[in-house]
Amino acid sequence: MTDSPAFEPSKGGVVGQPVNRVDGHAKVTGQAQYAAEYLLPNLTYAALKTSSIAKGRLKSIDTAAALREPGVLAVFTHENLPKMAQTPNTLAGKYAIYGMHMAFMPLTGNEIFYSAQPVAVVVADTFERATQAAALVQVTYEEARPVASYQSANAEVFDPNGQGYVFDLKKVVRGNPQASLAASAVQVKATYVHPINHHNPMEPGATIAHWEAPDRVTVYDSTQAVAMAQSSLATILGLPQEQVRVVTKFIGGGFGCKFNLWPHTVLATLAAKAVGRPVKLVLTRQQMFTSLGHREDQEQTITLGARQDGKLTTLIHEKTSTTSPWDIFAEPNGAILNWLYACPNYQSSHRVARANVMTSTYMRAPGESPGSVAMECGLDELAAKLGLDPLEIRLRNYANLDPGTGQPWSSKGLKECYARGAELFGWSKRSLEPGVTRDGRLLVGWGMATASYPVRPAQGRARVRLYADGHALVQTSATDLGTGTYTVITQVAADALGLPMANVRFELGDSNLPTAPASGSSVAAATVSSSVYLAIQDVWQRLTALAVRDSQSPLFKALPADVVREQDQLVLKKNPSKREKFSALLQRQGLADIEGVGNSKSGEGYEADQIAFDNKPGTKQTKRSMYSFGVHFCEVKVDPDLGTVHVTRWVSVMDGGRILNSKTARSQIIGGSIMGIGAALMEGTNRDEQYARYTNADLAGYHVPINADIPDMQVEFIDGHDPYVNAMGVKGIGEVAMVGTVAAVANAVYHATGKRVRSFPIVPSKVLGSDAV
Structure with a gap:
């Protein structure tokens, strides 16, 4: 709250203009220093030895051969790692160390919870020597049968009943969904299955820890959350917060995997104190798959009830996903379904199963991105059943108030996004019947989906x-x-x-x-x-x-x-x-x-001389629901003989409040859309059912889009003036960029082929297979 006026742009000012990046020169000339690039005196290097099993106990660790290697300073295991003042290994510890609330701290005991769990840290005078010595650490195990996922025969699926450490996973009911469903003229029920997705930023997780005094440390870390990392490290180390400094001047991508404080940062910090020299620990690409979380494997079932004119009467959403042995984390997929469209009766629930996996975590638009797949694909399936255009059914269910709260929106330019996007894409020329449009021998399909994300x-x-x-x-x-x-x-x-x-x-x-x-x-x-x-x-x-x-x-x-x-x-x-x-x-x-x-x-309302609120003085302030909105339109071409899918056109129109830089904002939307195309068509981490190990934990096996997979993308923003959200009227666009993208691709594939693929990614075998409906 402030008595300063809301921001007004200067005449001829630079806010909103497509200004080039001020840090661009530093990046292209190599002057920008990332976490692993600080050259400190007497710098040493750490390498991790990780477990070859997913569940069991350590029987013995022999470090003698590693310690004999030239340049090796120390090998740390659960038997000699310096003690911590606090760990996240208990419920109390998770709440005490908010930045590690989804993590388990390895090297604190002999139990193995997941494959590639760190069991030793080797510190040497060069990276090569540390890596070689880590390979020489000999470990024997007492192995037990692991649980690979919620789909495993030995998995125990349960209702967390609000026990989630991050998101509230309680069942939500509005209206009387079961009765309204029974009375609905039209019903659609569909289940969508999603694999594990990994973030895979260009820069891996990296830490350099430097103890400048016995009770004062500086940590150069690749983190999205400097203040939270400082607070969490201080709690773990038992130091006053001002004696822990965290520095992160540049990050090479994160998408959520660098939001939390992860064990490798703590291990590097403890090792640096023990050896009395700065320690650098950089995760390998393979370790990135087992050290910084992931988007969980999950399936979600949506049940829609509607009138004959397409207006929704009922919306029921159920989700099941895999969580780790020590947390209860699940993306709240149902949340977006509660506000996106007008529907008087709503219900959502979540179920999880503990498995021997590294914990899942935030990934771009956690909850909203996968949740929008169920909503946007389900609504398309309803439109097809009623013979309605997909855009028309969305307009018929447009929410003028937040259905979940009944509150007015702080601003909502979604109709303007629909209109402009349809105009740019030429949506009016779309055939209502699927599988009839061709470009030579290729099938052509057009799909669209709504995007939305809260102003938090x-x-x-x-x-x-x-x-x-x-x-x-x-x-x-x-x-x-x-x-x-x-x-x-x-x-x-x-x-x-x-x-x-x-x-x-x-x-x-x-x-x-x-x-x-x-x-x-x-x-x-x-x-x-x-x-x-x-x-x-x-x-x-x-x-x-x-x-x-x-x-x-x-x-x-x-x-x-x-x-x-x-x-x-x-x-x-x-x-x-x-x-x-x-x-x-x-x-x-x-x-x-x-x-x-x-x-x-x-995100909680902004007051400036009462100009931001339309209440009369002395009356109760009206609360507003605050969200970004947008729409994605997609064209695909499908080879009917090979089952290959290529995205050939893309249009996004967004309402993100005030846009501070039209060039970087456009880049944000393009990046989110590309991530969605990847999740729709190629991305998925495979976990072996017997050993609970990843079989494609590298960029050779985990496919992400490259330039040849992506067409020129057209992005526009509407004038989304919002005086309520904050002093600048900025809503944020990083997350909303990805919401709806997977569904837009999937809907386009259906329009091209007449087949609905409900399991992702949509690879050629699924397009050609009998599991498509």
Whole structure:
């Protein structure tokens, strides 16, 4: 809450413009330092020895051969790893260490819970020597039969009943879904099956830990959440938070797998203290599949009831998925179904089964992305049954209020997205009948799906220092996932200060800076831009206070409320000829600089002189439901003999509130769409049923889209002005970019072939197989 006005863009300003990345030069010239690239004196290297079984116990570990290798400093196992003040291995520990609430800390006992669980850490003077020595560690096991997934015959599936550590997994019921389903004129029931998906960012998990004193450590870590990593490490190490510093200046992608603090970071930190030298630990590509979580394997059944005109009466969603032996994590797929379309009767439930796997975790739009598959494919199946156009059935079920809460939307430009997307794609030319459109011998299909993602609550702080020479320093501990945070915040600061972008330096990625939220859940741009903007308003208010007290200022004795900013000047509203540059004011005061701070909270309503809310003074404030919206349109061409599917056209139109940079925003939507195309057509990690081990844990076996798989993609944004979400009116677009993408591809494949494939990825054997319906 603030008494500062909501952001108004400067005339001719840079906010919203397609400005090139300010960090681009550093990246292409190699000057940008990622977590594994800090060259510290006496740096050593760590390598992990991991288990070859998925369930059982360690019988013995022989480290003698490894310790005899040249350059080896130490080998740590559960028998000699330095003790921790706290671990996440108990329920109390998970709540105490929020950043590790989904993790199990290995090397704390002899029990094996999943394949490739770390059982030893080798530290040597070179990477090669550490790797060689790790291979020489001899381990014997007492093996037990593992559970591979919720589909295993020995799996025990249960209702978590709200026990999830992250998401509330309670059964949700609205209205009377069973009775309304029985009375529905039309019904559709379908089950969609999803494999494990892994994030596979270009940069692997990496940590360098450096103890600068016995009780003070700096950790260079590839993390999306600097502040949370600092807090979690401090709890684990038993240190005051200010004695743990986490630095993350650049990240080579994350998509959610770098949101939490993971065991390898803790192991590197403990090893560094024990050997008395900095330690670098970088995960191999294969270890990335077993160390940073994944999107869980799952199946979801949707049951729709509708009137003959296509209006929904009932929506029932059931999900079953695999979780790890120590947590209860499941994506809340049902949530998006509760708000996306008008439906008076709704029910969702989740079931999980513990298996011998590394824990699942957040992956781009957790819950909303897979949940949208059930909703958007199910709605298409209903449209086909009723002979309706897929876009028409969505318009008939358009929600003017949030169906889950009954609240009005803070803003909703979804109809505008539909209209513009359909126009760009040429949707009106789509044949209603599937399997009839061809390009030569290839079958052509058009599909579409709605996208939506919540504006989640987040709080962040920023500090701005304005110098008398016309430069500014902006600071916050936020991270840049590679999506453009450096650039968009520089744009916001330049406009709000009235300075050229070249005169603004933005520093981030250091826990010593003001606390900011993680780069995840689409909160970073919204919260950080707002906190920076509010910090700058604090600067201008301080400058105004100086000016009205300065007898030499043209604004002397003016009321502060009558002073406004124009570019880099303070101006008297009633007499614009009375004005003064901030630089002249500071120099006359003998001040080299002036500093302001800002604290922004996004996603819970924003008040600014009551202009943001349409309530009359003295009346109860109306709560708003806050979401980003959008639509994806997809064309595929299918070879009827080979079953191959190629995406040949793509259009996305999004309502993400204020767009800070049209170029980086477009890149976000393209990236999310490509991830969706991958999940729809090729991505899936295979786990062996007998040994609970991955059989394709590398980029040779786990296929992701390449340039040849992706067409030119057309992206547009509507003017999504939203005065409620935060000071900047930014909703966030990182997650919504992927929501609906898998369904758009699947719906296009159905339109091309007349076959509905409900198991992902949609590989040629499924297109040609008898399991398609």
